[in-house]
Amino acid sequence: VLRDDEREAIAGIWARKLRQDAEQLPQAERHRNLEPDSAEFIHAVVVALGATRLLEVGGSSGLSTIALAAAARQTGGRLTSIEIEAARQDESRARLRHLGLDAFVTFINADAGTVIAGLGEMDFVLIDCEKDDYRRFFDLLTLGPGSVVVADNILSHGLTDYVAHARGQWPSVTLAIGKGLEMTCVPPR
Numbered sequence: 001v002l003r004d005d006e007r008e009a010i011a012g013i014w015a016r017k018l019r020q021d022a023e024q025l026p027q028a029e030r031h032r033n034l035e036p037d038s039a040e041f042i043h044a045v046v047v048a049l050g051a052t053r054l055l056e057v058g059g060s061s062g063l064s065t066i067a068l069a070a071a072a073r074q075t076g077g078r079l080t081s082i083e084i085e086a087a088r089q090d091e092s093r094a095r096l097r098h099l100g101l102d103a104f105v106t107f108i109n110a111d112a113g114t115v116i117a118g119l120g121e122m123d124f125v126l127i128d129c130e131k132d133d134y135r136r137f138f139d140l141l142t143l144g145p146g147s148v149v150v151a152d153n154i155l156s157h158g159l160t161d162y163v164a165h166a167r168g169q170w171p172s173v174t175l176a177i178g179k180g181l182e183m184t185c186v187p188p189r
């Protein structure tokens with residue numbers, strides 16, 4: 001279960017995102033984050049699965065990172081968080097340290113396309129980066145039996161190509177949580 005201070009941190013990041021949207025800051029300056037309901041959902045899924053090898057592609061300033069690191073604390077697992085923008089990841093790292101969650105995270109500051117293939121098998125993956133990359137990054141993953149991939153922005157961005165691709169391989173469903181999550185489930189062996 002997420003602690004109160006973790007939920008407060010998630011709410012604070014989300015409030016900033018809404019403020020920046022309302023102020024219509026240039027897109028490059030705005031923080032884009034997973035919706036808090038989606039963060040609660042992925043946290044619950046990881047804990048329910050008992051997943052220990054966790055990956056997020058697009059960690060940004062750390063909203064989803066908090067949810068997944070707190071889940072890793074509970075399952076005895078570890079999160080690998082990939083983010084291409086160093087400043088965003090520095091903010092996330094500081095936030096996770098403040099919450100005492102940094103011990104459960106390996107931060108990688110890189111283009112995910114250059115590192116995913118070398119990471120080994122995963123039990124849970126969040127894809128939350130540039131939408132054009134979803135399909136390519138999905139194909140780079142090594143997924144263990146019973147693993148789950150969740151991709152954000154499915155409904156907000158009409159990501160029908162990604163959805164069709166995921167469904168061509170594994171059972172998969174779009175959930176109307178936040179901006180729309182595609183949840184793809186690899187059957188257990």
Ligand SMILES: C[S@@+](CC[C@H](N)C(=O)[O-])C[C@H]1O[C@@H](n2cnc3c(N)ncnc32)[C@H](O)[C@@H]1O
Binds near residue numbers: 061063065110
């Ligand atoms: C929607 S935001 C992620 C939000 C984050 N999951 C959260 O909940 O706060 C997308 C992030 O993906 C990062 N990104 C985009 N392309 C990437 C790539 N090729 N490799 C790693 N990160 C990437 C962006 O810099 C941006 O911070």
